């Protein structure tokens with residue numbers, strides 16, 4: 001089914017055109033020296049999965065709490081007007097908030113699909129093109145998966161302004177590394193932290209599984225960035241590296257300060273100023289916003305864009321400490337969690353089969 005009837009607010013347009021101006025590169029050498037990138041390509045080939053069979057889509061969501069997240073973690077929890085609402089009204093707020101955030105995941109995944117397809121064209125080496133082609137397929141599966149999840153919630157929201165601004169910027173840039181930096185490091189970095197939050201706190205098994213499986217693929221996407229960019233940036237001039245750092249600083253502030261769901265609160269008819277005051281003042285929301293950078297900062301350091309300016313921007317944002325996090329350990333953990341979900345699924349299926357044969 002098409003998602004249009006589910007939009008809670010009107011779409012500006014049903015399609016979005018971004019003019020492109022970049023060189024598509026052929027490589028007649030079919031280079032195969034980069035064993036690390038080819039290894040990633042091979043992993044991408046063998047670790048494909050099918051959302052229809054890996055995830056049990058017969059599970060229904062609770063309309064008043066689609067993700068199964070404790071109400072204390074709801075962004076407006078504690079705001080006077082929210083606490084005075086009936087359980088039904090609070091349920092509606094929770095459904096719309098889940099719809100808004102999962103809609104942004106969906107649109108962001110479409111952004112990742114389009115950006116990785118662009119990288120296939122403009123990255124110079126064949127090994128990198130091969131790898132990026134597997135990422136295109138991964139991102140298509142992510143779009144498919146979040147679309148199904150948004151359909152389950154039954155409400156959708158259009159792409160929010162700041163996400164659209166950043167996507168527009170990275171897609172207009174003709175340099176493959178800028179597309180990768182904006183899309184993979186910033187947008188997917190933020191998304192990964194948000195996915196982890198749902199995977200680890202959602203009591204709903206469907207919500208948790210969706211995020212665990214998508215995160216397992218992201219480990220390869222992040223690994224490509226680390227391999228390709230760590231090699232590429234030392235070849236650039238200091239001025240070119242500074243330009244990348246400035247772009248990162250601007251993009252991080254944009255996402256921290258402007259990425260908010262005010263259009264959703266407005267659509268629900270909530271007092272917008274009171275919402276903003278609560279969201280800006282609440283300690284748990286400050287913590288949530290800070291944690292969103294836990295995946296971005298260690299990668300930025302790892303790929304060598306670690307000059308004074310970026311360090312002081314991250315210090316100002318209160319996220320510099322994340323630079324110490326162990327990226328490999330985080331990825332191993334993400335992989336292990338996805339495998340636990342698979343094991344649980346096998347266990348449940350076996351129990352159902354055993355029940356069936358006992359009944360026969």
Ligand SMILES: [Fe+2]
Pocket residue numbers: 109112138139142214
């Ligand atoms: Fe993705």
Ligand SMILES: [Fe+2]
Pocket residue numbers: 112139188217218221
């Ligand atoms: Fe990705």
